[in-house]
Amino acid sequence: MGSPQTVTLSIEDGGKTEVSQPSGLPLPSKARTIALVVTLTGAAFLNSLTVQSAVIVLPTIGKELDIPEARQQWIISAYTLTFGCFLLLWGRLADIYGKRLIFMWGCAWVTVTTIVIPFSPNEICFDVLRGLQGLGAAANVPTAIGILGVTFPPGKAKNYAFSFYSAGAPLGSVFGNLLGGIVAEYASWKWIFWILACLAAAVTIAGYLIVPVPVVNTGTKTSVDWVGGTLITMAILAFMFAMTEGNVVGWSTPWIPVLIVVSVILIALFVFWQLYLEKKTTRSPLMKVTVFRNIHFSAAMVIMLLFFASFNNFLVFATYFYQDYQGLSIIQTTLRFIPTGVVGICTCFVTAYILSRIRGNYILMFGTVCIGVTRL
Incomplete structure (x- = not known):
């Protein structure tokens, strides 16, 4: 990467700090930095958008493709299955071959598979293509986080960058509800995936233009486990x-x-x-398992595991509850999901502001208590 250069950055209290950055990767301009964060946030946004827009129309897709209700969960599970299974491997391949390359290929793969999904003639083909779609998301989501991590030095700017990235998930949830609800109400559900494909293509092009090209790749192909x-x-x-x-x-x-x-x-x-x-x-x-000896790290991972397990289950349950049990329309179901995403977005930015003022474990505890109260 070359010898490090010292860059002086101003911070809000009027002081200055020095950080070391590889000479081959100069700090980007403010406009390019914002564009980079927005582009990478697109990965989290698309991931959440893809899941939620499909959740909202589960019953509709099931009826059209003649999928029994007991197996309709595979419309969601096929995506999350490959997404979860390949995160570690894609993350390591990104370290070896370059995060930018894997990010772009992941986005391009999501674009292609999303275009093809609506042409599925039956349940098996649909589920297989959803699994392949999740494979691409497993490539671009972790690499987007990695690119943010190496771009920003520790400090408030990095906190805000990661908070903005985190806001992509609830933002995708909000727009996923709107996209799925409005499109399914007034057009074919197939247009949901074609619109998603257009958005994925836009992120792919933006990634090619915005994400910086690394000067040197220090990894070797033989180091992949x-x-x-x-x-x-x-x-x-x-x-x-x-x-x-x-x-x-x-x-x-x-x-x-x-x-x-x-x-x-x-x-x-x-x-x-x-x-x-x-x-x-x-x-x-592939990963240093000794990191789990750190009790704080392990506890945080367990908490996040339980959170995502309960939250994803809530999304599917609530969809059937509103549409099958209460008999609400898709657009009515959409309106009931919006508060979840709006509050999630607000929480991300509030967290970015208070993260340097309140210990992270207190924020995590507060969030966990809130989740527990809502599940009672």
């Missing part, structure tokens, strides 16, 4: 498939507990393999 990537991908795939399909075929079905046991064994093998690479060799592991 393919063994670890295969183990953790197969483990998460087996576990998530068993968890999702168990609701459809019944938890007493023999192969469901077998898949769960197999996934636990694969996860254990992955952990031992990563420890071996980290402590016994000079090869880079």
Whole structure:
């Protein structure tokens, strides 16, 4: 990356601080920095938009493709399945081949698969294409975070950049509801995916024009931990498939507990393999599992796991509750989801402001208590 150069940055209290930045990556102008943050936020926005716009029209898609109600959850699960399974591997490939390259290919892949999805003739084809769509999202979402991380030095600017990025998810939720509700009410649900494809194409083009090109790639192709990537991908795939399909075929079905046991064994093998690479060799592991010895980090990860598990479940449950149980229309269901996204956006920016004034664990505790109260 070249020798570091010292850059002096002004901060709000009138003081100055010095940060080291590689000489090959000069700090971008203010306008380009804003454009970069907006472009990368597009990844989080599209991810949430893709999920929520499909959630709002689950019953409609199910009726048109003749998908039984018990299997309609696969419209969502197929996407989240591949998204969750390939996050680690794509993250490592981004470290090796360059975050910009993986981000752009991920966005382009999402664009292509989203265009094709509405042409699905049956349930299986639709679910497979949704899975391939999630594969692209697994590439661009973590790399967008990584690009932000290496672009901004620690400080308020970085807090605001990450908060703006975080706001992309609730913003996508709001517009996902509006997009799914309005389009499905007045046109075919297929237009939802074609509009999403146009947005994904715009993010791809913006990424090509805005995201800076790294001068030197310090990684080597041989440093990819393919063994670890295969183990953790197969483990998460087996576990998530068993968890999702168990609701459809019944938890007493023999192969469901077998898949769960197999996934636990694969996860254990992955952990031992990563420890071996980290402590016994000079090869880079897919992830340093020793980081989980930090109790604060582990607790934060568990809290986020439980949050996303409950929140995603709430979205699907609420959709069926409003449309099937209460008999509301799609547009009426849309209006009832809007407050969730609006409050989420406001919370992201408020958090960015108070993050330097209040300890992060207190903010996390407050958010967790709020989630618990709403689930009572």
